[in-house]
Amino acid sequence: MKKINLAITGCLGRMGQQLIKSSKRAKNFKLVSITENRIINKKVSGLRPQLNSKSALKNANIIIDFTIPKCTLEVLKIASKLKKRVVIGTTGFSKKEENLIKKYSKKIPILKAGNMSLGINLLMYLTEIASKSLGNNFLSKVFEVHHKHKKDHPSGTALMLGKGIA
Numbered sequence: 001m002k003k004i005n006l007a008i009t010g011c012l013g014r015m016g017q018q019l020i021k022s023s024k025r026a027k028n029f030k031l032v033s034i035t036e037n038r039i040i041n042k043k044v045s046g047l048r049p050q051l052n053s054k055s056a057l058k059n060a061n062i063i064i065d066f067t068i069p070k071c072t073l074e075v076l077k078i079a080s081k082l083k084k085r086v087v088i089g090t091t092g093f094s095k096k097e098e099n100l101i102k103k104y105s106k107k108i109p110i111l112k113a114g115n116m117s118l119g120i121n122l123l124m125y126l127t128e129i130a131s132k133s134l135g136n137n138f139l140s141k142v143f144e145v146h147h148k149h150k151k152d153h154p155s156g157t158a159l160m161l162g163k164g165i166a
Contacts, residue, residue, distance in 0.1 A: 007033035007060035009075050010067035011049050012040065014149075015089060019064055020045045032059045037071050054078055062087060069093045076104040088112040091156030114156020127164040140165045 006023050010016040011034035023031045024045060035056050036049040050056035052074050057063055065075050066089040079086045086104075091114050093101065104110060115121070131140065142158045142165070154162075 001028060003028055003030040005030050005032040005059055005061045007031075007035065007057050007063045009035045009052060009063060009065045009071065010037075010090075011044055012036050013066055015066035019066065033057060035075075037067065052078060054082060057084060058082055060084060065090055069097050073097060073100060076101065076108075076110075080104050080107045083108060085109045086111075089116060089156075091159070092152030114160045120157055120160070124160055124164050127161055131165045 006029050008016055008019050008023065008031065011020060016034070020031065020034065023029045031045065031047065033056050034044055034047050034049050035052045037052070039051065040049045042048075052071060057075070057078055062085045063075060063079055064087045065072050067075070069090060069092055072088055072090045072093075076086060078084075086108060088101070088110060101110065101112060113121075134140075142154070142161050144153070144155060144158045146153060146155065
């Protein structure tokens with residue numbers, strides 16, 4: 001079976017680190033590139049992080065992006081030129097940035113989610129059912145607590161749940 005070549009952008013973040021570990025254990029994936037938005041002079045899992053560029057992403061079949069909105073848009077620009085598939089886990093996009101992502105999705109396959117865990121997606125489904133069942137007679141709110149290093153708030157998960165309730 002041929003392995004799928006992965007590039008992980010945002011390799012030094014919490015999710016980037018977890019994705020690197022997971023990709024190393026997966027038999028059907030090969031980690032071919034890791035990128036960061038600044039130069040790092042150390043190897044991570046045997047690879048040297050590069051800046052987001054055509055040369056850094058050209059050998060990937062799929063690019064997994066957990067960065068910040070500005071970097072995600074850079075990655076999408078490159079990916080669209082290279083005709084690469086992109087998975088976006090980044091959150092905190094403005095309306096304008098969301099519209100740019102939609103434009104890119106007409107050129108290349110994009111999977112974008114504020115949270116990709118099975119548990120949260122099941123919760124999302126159940127939230128939608130509960131909201132429809134309760135109707136307009138109830139007021140629903142999403143309350144969240146984060147670790148002190150959380151970069152975007154409300155989180156993508158909270159926004160997903162809010163849409164499910166609405």
